[in-house]
Amino acid sequence: MAEQADQQKRNFVYRKETWERVAKTEEVYGAICHGWDKAWFESHPESLFFYADCPRDAVVVDLGCGIGRVARFVAPLVARYIGLDYAAAMVARAREYNAGLANVEFVESNTLAVLPDESADRIVSEQVFIHCTREQQLRYLGEAYDVLKPGGLLLASVPHVEHYVNGFDPVELAGLLVKYHVSTTPAGLGFVLRASKPQG
Numbered sequence: 001m002a003e004q005a006d007q008q009k010r011n012f013v014y015r016k017e018t019w020e021r022v023a024k025t026e027e028v029y030g031a032i033c034h035g036w037d038k039a040w041f042e043s044h045p046e047s048l049f050f051y052a053d054c055p056r057d058a059v060v061v062d063l064g065c066g067i068g069r070v071a072r073f074v075a076p077l078v079a080r081y082i083g084l085d086y087a088a089a090m091v092a093r094a095r096e097y098n099a100g101l102a103n104v105e106f107v108e109s110n111t112l113a114v115l116p117d118e119s120a121d122r123i124v125s126e127q128v129f130i131h132c133t134r135e136q137q138l139r140y141l142g143e144a145y146d147v148l149k150p151g152g153l154l155l156a157s158v159p160h161v162e163h164y165v166n167g168f169d170p171v172e173l174a175g176l177l178v179k180y181h182v183s184t185t186p187a188g189l190g191f192v193l194r195a196s197k198p199q200g
Contacts, residue, residue, distance in 0.1 A: 021089075050124040050155050054078050058121040061112070061147065063140065064128030068094030068106060075101045082120075086110040110136075112143035120147050125156040145197060154195040 051074050054060060058078045062070065065083030067090055074081050075098075083106045085091050091108040098104050107114060112123070123144045129137050144154045181196045 048073055050126065051077055051122070054122055059119060061115065061120045061123045063112065063123055063125040065094060065106065066090050068098045068104070071098045071104050072101065075104050079103060081105070082107065082115070084109050084112070112140060112147050115147045117146050118149045121149055121152050123148060123152070123154045127157055129156055130158050148197040150197055151199045152197045154193070156193040
């Protein structure tokens with residue numbers, strides 16, 4: 001178990017270094033969108049699935065926002081969009097890519113704890129958990145609960161359900177998320193964890 005945890009941490013460091021490098025090149029479009037080019041990258045906002053039913057006054061957080069691909073599509077739908085990413089080069093690129101959007105903010109951070117408690121209506125993490133160690137996944141889930149407003153929603157997607165918490169099955173995951181109302185459902189890009197914070 002300790003050896004597996006060490007390997008996960010090494011993988012995490014490697015991925016961060018890779019994203020820092022890729023973010024500074026045109027490779028970033030294909031890396032994020034599985035080989036597609038910039039034109040496809042900019043014209044396919046399929047991630048709006050995660051934001052479509054947000055109220056207009058919502059504050060949404062994009063955990064692992066990369067270069068902010070969805071920000072320009074989401075910004076007109078909500079009051080405020082906050083993108084978080086642990087790679088400084090990604091955040092710099094996101095700010096450049098989305099310059100001029102008044103209700104959009106990007107933060108370099110590896111933790112949701114930089115945000116005030118009960119400040120977000122929705123937190124979205126698209127295909128990010130598969131890149132994190134089990135420890136990081138569990139930390140994100142706990143931090144999300146603190147940052148969400150009562151009634152707020154966490155949506156996290158992975159290609160396959162077993163990637164949640166590095167192999168925990170849905171029953172175990174629900175036990176870890178006992179404070180939330182939880183469901184795990186199939187979606188077009190894999191599986192989506194839907195965890196809502198109770199109203200009170």
